[in-house]
Amino acid sequence: ALLLAFNRKRGLSVSPEAPLFQTRRHLRLTARTVQWFVANLREKVGLDFRATPHSIRHGFAVELLERSGNLIAVKEVLGHKQITSTEVYTRPRRDEQRRAVDTLAYRR
Numbered sequence: 001a002l003l004l005a006f007n008r009k010r011g012l013s014v015s016p017e018a019p020l021f022q023t024r025r026h027l028r029l030t031a032r033t034v035q036w037f038v039a040n041l042r043e044k045v046g047l048d049f050r051a052t053p054h055s056i057r058h059g060f061a062v063e064l065l066e067r068s069g070n071l072i073a074v075k076e077v078l079g080h081k082q083i084t085s086t087e088v089y090t091r092p093r094r095d096e097q098r099r100a101v102d103t104l105a106y107r108r
Helices: 002-009 031-045 053-068 071-078 083-089 094-105
Strands: none
Touching (some): 031 053, 053 071
């Protein structure tokens, strides 16, 4: 939502078909350029873990699934053809798996 507002404020297209990351000339940024930006920002803010466009996409998919509970909607938003691709993106973390199992131990 913030990036869409940023694009809208600068007169860039925010239609669903428009690239999310655009140049001032309304051209799509290359994947390599986005990777460079993320790496550069990660370095500037001093993150001690690896943040990549892929990890941002993964985090988005996990958050969307947690909030919506709708795997099919996540599949469509990510543009996957197969639901198995979406399932890979949204696999629960170990701590989430542990919590899910723990819920069984406390029910009686």
